[in-house]
Amino acid sequence: MNEIRSRAGTDGPHIVILAGGTASRNLTITLIRQGVRVTRLVPAWDSGGSSKSIREALHILPVGDIRQALMTMAYAEGHAGDVVRIFNARLSETGNAAALARELAFYAEGTHPVIKAMKPEIAEAILRYLRVFITAAGPGFDLRRGSIGNFILTGALLAEAGDINAAILAFKSLCGIAGNVWPVSQDRDLTLRAVLKDGRSIEGQHVITALGDEEAAMGIATVVLGAATANPRALAAIADADAIVYGPGSFFTSILPHLLVEGIAAAIARAQAPKILVGNMLEDRETRRLSVDEMAERVRHAGAGQPVLSHLLAHESAVPGERVVGAARFVARAARSLPDIAVIARDFEDPWHRGQHDAGLLAAEILQLSAEGVRHAR
Incomplete structure (x- = not known):
């Protein structure tokens, strides 16, 4: 444990992860325990659970994702x-x-x-x-x-x-936590809204995450955040990054909306670091029948023509046919070719936990791309 403490916060590569509070936990822990500097940028529009009660009573920024990401940092660093x-x-x-x-x-x-x-x-x-x-x-x-x-x-x-x-x-x-956690925006009253493909509107992050069967089958056309300005700490982290990673996590509620915050897409586009989407391995109610290459296209579209995505890490199983874990299906394989996006397709599944990413494999790919990005920038 002392080794973990001494290595956390070194001058190693700086990886910035845009995701919610929990889904990227294993990746965060793995990177930190390899001596990597990690900054987590988390949503400021959480509207469920304890955060919902606090937001409604005190009219403040939701703190649930911040808490979970801070606890991940503390755990990874040995606190x-x-x-x-x-x-x-x-x-x-x-x-x-x-x-x-x-x-x-x-x-x-x-x-x-x-x-x-x-x-x-x-x-x-x-x-x-x-x-x-x-x-x-x-x-x-x-x-x-x-x-x-x-x-x-x-x-x-x-x-x-x-x-x-x-x-x-x-x-x-x-x-004594060395890693950083920042809400992507400091705005207090952000409400996420999803527009379904039939034009219906679903309001609230916690409602979108729990779409009913009919809404999930219809699919999400777009998400809207309204006026939101970037946290200066988030912009500084992006500018300093050696790699910028989207996910893993809930695509429409915890990943994509970051790019809707004013200033974030432009900052990512200016950064010299590789911009990497970790493709979701399993479908959820937000992404029913949405393929990984379609997720990449959604990220690129949210960037409004700016270069916000350079690499896609896509799980590709050697097992033919549809696979299911519990009630969730594996996402369809990614396209072999996407314009201006390098697709890295391999079996990323954790051999001990079906349907979950192998955090060690993800970390290795991200650090390799980070090192290549540093060399190319010189």
Whole structure:
């Protein structure tokens, strides 16, 4: 574990990943443990779960994807103990308001044994941020299945006068995290909308992710984000990147909308780094019957004519015919040739986990492309 700590944050290649909070977790961990500098750019339009309740009550930027990406950084860098346990804890799914308030107080009053075991400065900061959140949320807030980590980050955000970058820096400093996590935009009230191929409109990230069977079969024509401006920290990370990676993750809700944020596509186009789409391996409700090469075309289209994609990593199984994992089908094979896009097609499936990417293979391909990009830039 000490080796992991000493290597994280070295002067190795800088990989910037645009994705949601969870799907690129294994890739992030693998890269960091190889001494790679990683920056995660995450959505600012999460509208489900605990983030939804917090957004509606306090009118702030959603923090769920930020929390999950920060916890991945902490885990990968060897800070996987007490802080991660507390940040990943959730309150009960049922119970009356009084019972849930007592459960939250168990954390906020420092009674929880994990908090007692923390370094005093970390414990004090966490308790301070929890109390800020509790005061701001008020007695009417719905605490059911609330994320303690989301509550803590919300308290930090409020303590920093709404500056999410300052809240993230404060948390990173407390925990000694070297990697970076930034929301792609600092705008507070972003709502993602999907337009289906029949013209119907579906509003809200959490609703799009859970499309009904009829809507999923119809398919998404486009997604719309509205006015959104880029986080300067995100623009700086892109400019400094040795490789820019889209995904893996939910294509229409966690990957493609990044390019709709004003300034992001232009920054990616200016970057000298390779721009790599990790093609999804399995279909979901957002991408029913959408092939990997079609995803690449959607990314290119979102770039509005700017060079935002140079490489596609596409899973290609040696097994003929349709394959299914649970209720999900494998995405159709990628086209062998896409104009101005280098397609790298191979078997990327993790041999231990059906339907999941082998993070080691992905990391090796990304780092190879990063090294080639650096050589070509010289």
